[in-house]
Amino acid sequence: MEWTDEGILLSSQSHGETSSIVTLLTATHGRHAGMVAGGQGRRKSPLLQAGNHLMVRWRARLADHLGSLTLEMITPTVAPWLGDPEILALIASATSVTEASLPERQPMRALYAGLAALFALEEKALWGPAYVRWEMGLLQTLGYGLDMSCCALSGAKEGLAYISPRTGRAVTEAAAEPYIDKLLPLPGFMCGAPDWNDEDILKGLDLTGHFLSHHVFAHPQNRRLVPVDGMLPLARQRVASFYQNRVNSTAVVA
Template sequence: MEWIDEALVLSARPHGENAAVVTLLTATHGRHAGLVSGGQGVRAQPLLQPGNVVQAKWRARLSEHLGHYTLDLMANHTARWFDVPEVLSVIASACAVTEASLPERQPMPGIFAGLQALFQLTDPDLWGVAYVKWEMEILRALGYGLDISKCCVTGETENLAYVSPRSGRAVSLEAGRSYHDRLFPIPSFLLGSALWDADAVRQGLEMTGHFLSRHVFAHPHSRLLIATPGDLPRARQRLAEYYHAATRAVAEVAMA
């Protein structure tokens, strides 16, 4: 068995004395693991950074075997953003969420294309917003998409302000007024606004994180990343903590 495909590195874990089990998201073969000889070596580390784009050649005697990878680097995204913590946190979170949420060896071309587009952004200010939108696409692809097109109570399409944590559907400002504290506010950038801040990204992460935890990670595909069902991957938790801290910092400056 053999195939060649473009892929994104999701993780690399030590195996034996010097090899590594590398998990990729491939363009046409889905989330797929394989063994890389010498993967623990110094020379292999730049190649195996999460988020890197590689050309992967996979070979195995039988299709159900783990198999071996030969990888060639096509793009190193982490090196490009080594001095921008926000972007590095987004890359780490996206790779962890992908590995923990997607079934193995099932093609997910839309998720692959979305992740490629996210990692190719050139403006660091766009990464947080784009990441929230990408998590919404993950939810949609797995059958748990949110519907923010109209109010689930009145049917109106204007003045949408909240999302129900139960149904994942939008609620208008008026319909949700009396119980707004039990709803998720819809971030401005999901309603077409070109203006946003760290708090809007924080709101978006809280909303998508709730549905990922409830629907996707309640039965995770990777116990290495999700120790307790319902938890978010640690890298995803760190990303949320980053935007919480950024929101607090802005508030403190405003109060000074």
């Protein structure tokens, strides 16, 4: 058995004294693992950074075997952002969420394209909102998409401001007033508004995080990353903490 594809590296773990077992999201073969001989060596370790865009060749005697991987760099996603804690945290979160949420060996072409587009961003300011939108796309693909087409109570299409944590449907500020303490804020950039700040990104993370924890990670695909049902991967928790700390710092300065 053999195939060639392109993929995004999600994780790498040491195996024995010299090899590594890596997991990738591939363009046409879904989430797929394999062993990289010499993966712990100096020559190959730069390839095995989560987020890197790689050319992948997989070989195995039988289709259900782990198999071996040969990797070549296409784009070093991490290298341009070394020293930038925000972008590195977002890359780590995206790869962890992807690995923990997707079943193995099922093609996920739209999710692959979305993750590749996120990692290809060159403008730092776009990463935060783009990451939140990427999580929205993940929820949609997995069957837990948010409905922001119109207000669930009034039918209005403008002024959507909250999401029901139970149904995932949007409501306007006016319609939400009697239930506001039970709803999740919907930041404007998630509906197409051109401006945002750290508080908006944090609200977006809280919103998508609610549905990830209550639905996607209620039965996680990866117990190493999500050992407890309903828990977000640690890398995802760190992203929320990063923006929370920045919001708190801004409030103190103000």
